[in-house]
Amino acid sequence: MKPYTELSYLGRLRRMRLLAQHALAAYGMGTARFRLLRQAGNTLFRVYTVGEAPTAGDLFEPGQYLLRIHEPGYQAPDAIELELHWLAAMRREADLPVQEPVPSLDGRFLIAVEHAGVPQARFCSLLRWIKGRSVKRHVRPAHLRAQGRLMARMHDVAVRWQPPAGLSKRRFDWDGLFQNDVGSGMPNAEAWALLPERWRGAFEVVAQRTRQVMESWGQGPEVYGLIHGDLAVDANLLFWHGEPRAIDFDDSGYGYWIYDLAVALEYCWGEAAFPRNREALLAGYTEHRSLPPEQLAQLELFIAATEVYWNLWAAGGTHLYPQYRAGLEERIRRTAELVVRFVETG
Numbered sequence: 001m002k003p004y005t006e007l008s009y010l011g012r013l014r015r016m017r018l019l020a021q022h023a024l025a026a027y028g029m030g031t032a033r034f035r036l037l038r039q040a041g042n043t044l045f046r047v048y049t050v051g052e053a054p055t056a057g058d059l060f061e062p063g064q065y066l067l068r069i070h071e072p073g074y075q076a077p078d079a080i081e082l083e084l085h086w087l088a089a090m091r092r093e094a095d096l097p098v099q100e101p102v103p104s105l106d107g108r109f110l111i112a113v114e115h116a117g118v119p120q121a122r123f124c125s126l127l128r129w130i131k132g133r134s135v136k137r138h139v140r141p142a143h144l145r146a147q148g149r150l151m152a153r154m155h156d157v158a159v160r161w162q163p164p165a166g167l168s169k170r171r172f173d174w175d176g177l178f179q180n181d182v183g184s185g186m187p188n189a190e191a192w193a194l195l196p197e198r199w200r201g202a203f204e205v206v207a208q209r210t211r212q213v214m215e216s217w218g219q220g221p222e223v224y225g226l227i228h229g230d231l232a233v234d235a236n237l238l239f240w241h242g243e244p245r246a247i248d249f250d251d252s253g254y255g256y257w258i259y260d261l262a263v264a265l266e267y268c269w270g271e272a273a274f275p276r277n278r279e280a281l282l283a284g285y286t287e288h289r290s291l292p293p294e295q296l297a298q299l300e301l302f303i304a305a306t307e308v309y310w311n312l313w314a315a316g317g318t319h320l321y322p323q324y325r326a327g328l329e330e331r332i333r334r335t336a337e338l339v340v341r342f343v344e345t346g
Contacts, residue, residue, distance in 0.1 A: 017034075023111065033048045034048065042069060045069075058241075059130060059245070061130075064128075066126070067124065069113075069124050083249050085164055086226055086252070087101050088109070089157060093160070100127065111123070131240045132239055132240045134237075134239075147233065148264075148280070148285035151264065169253040177210070177305060178309065184313050184317030191312040195315055202336075202342075203336075206304045214256070222292075223258075224257070225257065229253055259302050259306070262299060269303050269307075269338055304339050307335040307339050
């Protein structure tokens with residue numbers, strides 16, 4: 001058998017399809033049809049079963065699932081398990097519109113699957129397919145208000161829920177944002193040197209201000225807990241009849257509640273729509289959960305921090321995605337200018 005590393009792209013996909021068949025058998029879906037969605041990091045397949053009865057409500061597509069074959073080395077098994085147990089808790093305890101993990105025949109959410117043609121065992125998980133569409137080209141304040149309500153309810157569950165012992169996940173603290181390797185293959189501490197000199201000073205100001213705020217707040221449950229970390233109308237948020245649904249918790253972790261809100265607004269920072277979107281998001285959030293003034297006052301600082309974090313990732317990660325280099329460089333320029341303006345006016 002030809003070594004996996006010597007196969008063409010299509011050859012590797014054929015091997016991954018065979019591994020996917022083994023995984024689905026472990027979930028009792030050995031005869032299901034499935035098709036590739038994406039192979040970039042995790043390998044994702046959409047799964048179709050036959051004869052499954054419709055369920056009450058309209059959250060999930062009957063008989064449809066998302067199979068994830070997790071990329072080795074990106075997320076540790078305990079981090080994936082924590083994500084899956086948190087999703088199950090949000091469904092079980094609050095009936096939140098999030099993806100629901102499906103246990104295997106032996107009751108596990110996360111399974112290790114081997115196939116002779118694929119090096120090392122791959123961890124796999126199965127999620128119910130959630131209904132919804134992106135609205136990123138037709139965003140209205142009502143979408144942000146609905147998102148705020150959903151995020152507040154997610155944070156409430158995170159405060160109340162006790163994760164299983166021994167499970168951990170990434171942290172969106174100061175080191176997690178500005179120092180650690182977050183998937184680019186290069187620690188952000190080293191990526192600072194790749195930033196253009198004309199922007200580095202403003203980025204360092206934002207990083208130091210963020211450190212001061214985080215140190216003064218600490219990490220108590222009133223400011224910090226499990227967050228999605230990448231939920232916005234332009235990423236990982238779907239809508240169905242006006243109601244929001246959150247997907248893709250792969251990069252979730254422990255962070256500041258205000259950081260989750262900052263990520264939600266980062267996409268429109270500096271645009272004319274920002275003030276009304278900010279007002280709508282916070283109005284929805286505070287319908288369910290209070291937001292102390294001292295946290296709210298730092299919202300734009302945390303938006304600036306998300307931009308610095310993203311730029312560090314992009315600076316370190318362009319070697320992984322050379323096909324996106326031109327687009328990354330243009331976004332680096334745009335977001336860097338927003339950070340500089342924030343520092344100069346703040």
